[in-house]
Amino acid sequence: YEDLRSVGKTLGTTVNHGAGISKQLIGEALKSRVEAVDPDTCDAGDEDAFFVADLGEVYRQHMRWKKNLARVKPHYAVKCNPDPQVLRLMIELGLGFDCASKNEIDTVLNLGVDPSRIIYAQPCKTNAYVRHAAQAGVKQMTFDNTDELYKTKRLSPDAELYLRILTDDSQSLCRLSQKFGASLDSTAELLELAKKLELNVVGVAFHVGSGASDPKAFIKAVQDARFVFDQAAALGFNMHTLDVGGGFTGDDTFEPMAAVLSASLDHYFPPHIRVIGEPGRYYVSTAFTIACHIIARRTVTDATLGTTSYMLYLNDGVYGNFSSIIFDHQNPVPRVLKCGNDVLYNVRRSGYDTPSQAEYSIWGPTCDGIDIVSSSCTFPEVLDVGDWLYFEDMGAYTKCSATRFNGFTNSHDVVYICSEPGAKALLGL
Numbered sequence: 001y002e003d004l005r006s007v008g009k010t011l012g013t014t015v016n017h018g019a020g021i022s023k024q025l026i027g028e029a030l031k032s033r034v035e036a037v038d039p040d041t042c043d044a045g046d047e048d049a050f051f052v053a054d055l056g057e058v059y060r061q062h063m064r065w066k067k068n069l070a071r072v073k074p075h076y077a078v079k080c081n082p083d084p085q086v087l088r089l090m091i092e093l094g095l096g097f098d099c100a101s102k103n104e105i106d107t108v109l110n111l112g113v114d115p116s117r118i119i120y121a122q123p124c125k126t127n128a129y130v131r132h133a134a135q136a137g138v139k140q141m142t143f144d145n146t147d148e149l150y151k152t153k154r155l156s157p158d159a160e161l162y163l164r165i166l167t168d169d170s171q172s173l174c175r176l177s178q179k180f181g182a183s184l185d186s187t188a189e190l191l192e193l194a195k196k197l198e199l200n201v202v203g204v205a206f207h208v209g210s211g212a213s214d215p216k217a218f219i220k221a222v223q224d225a226r227f228v229f230d231q232a233a234a235l236g237f238n239m240h241t242l243d244v245g246g247g248f249t250g251d252d253t254f255e256p257m258a259a260v261l262s263a264s265l266d267h268y269f270p271p272h273i274r275v276i277g278e279p280g281r282y283y284v285s286t287a288f289t290i291a292c293h294i295i296a297r298r299t300v301t302d303a304t305l306g307t308t309s310y311m312l313y314l315n316d317g318v319y320g321n322f323s324s325i326i327f328d329h330q331n332p333v334p335r336v337l338k339c340g341n342d343v344l345y346n347v348r349r350s351g352y353d354t355p356s357q358a359e360y361s362i363w364g365p366t367c368d369g370i371d372i373v374s375s376s377c378t379f380p381e382v383l384d385v386g387d388w389l390y391f392e393d394m395g396a397y398t399k400c401s402a403t404r405f406n407g408f409t410n411s412h413d414v415v416y417i418c419s420e421p422g423a424k425a426l427l428g429l
């Protein structure tokens, strides 16, 4: 990862140059696209939801990572958002990749990434995928149980194995430890079996849960990893790498979380131990904004209370890119993008915030009652069919888990912009 370091050196000075113009560029991209759509005459599909992705934001997050977690070499968790332009930029930035399946491995390899930059970070793998990974030269992989060790011995005996340990993920958005991770009272047995099978265990991996909020989870996990490193040394293994997984959010908790993790790493692991991480949402969450079209409206009057509210139906919902509501426990915030002839992205218009506000609920396009995007929000009482809403922070665990339920597409256009000169230079834009 010498290239990672040199890229940082050359481009470090450009960090944040584009932060100020990011909103402006996103606004321009949203505006030109929605203004081109006339809902009364457009072809079916022209009014589909679409993303605007600011690759500059991915770049800024990377520089922020390097500043705060210099010791941890990021291996982006492809599952979070396998967008090809995002992956291209990450390759140029020198990241490694955490892949969870054959498809993810192939996606990254087909972009020209050396197999040594990939970790197959899934402790319970498909036989054929293990064979495929071995043939492709992907050696790093995780395990947390005896059956997987026997499988590895048969299908990828030269693998470089990471023993994934259990963590306290109780303060995270998406808990993983009920499914994966060896408890500390089973690690000795696993290491002994690996020794007997003459497998190469090179390190320990953990994940404190996606969307983690308690830095103490990292401290405990690093301490536990130290314990397993020592166990392994006693059995004759020479572990050289610690994988601290993902769990980082891109919000203001990142810096303090990173400070706690860095201090624990330095306390428990000498500098010659290589440290990698598997961040997902941290890198992409804020980079993607989605625009959705209002396809239908129902007016709901309550004669007793004398009130009127509205149900708005969008052309995207929880079976689509808002799958994050169900799977990732998110609450995307609706904002008005286009109302009548006015484009209102990131703008407060006088006269728009009028006293005549109304209550809206926002629904997806499928037949299912579960398909609700927001149960209550307040906007001026003028929103109607043909208008557009937008939602920020839609880059993580959104389009990757969208379905085609009810025949709707799960492949939406992405309009790319780039607010960082450094990222533009790397991508040749």
Ligand code: PLP
Binding pocket: 077, 080, 098, 121, 122, 176, 207, 209, 210, 211, 212, 245, 246, 247, 248, 278, 279, 280, 281, 282
């Ligand atoms: N690594 C593994 C093994 C995971 O299961 C996940 C998410 O589920 C990640 C990394 C990425 O996590 P995050 O998006 O919280 O950084």
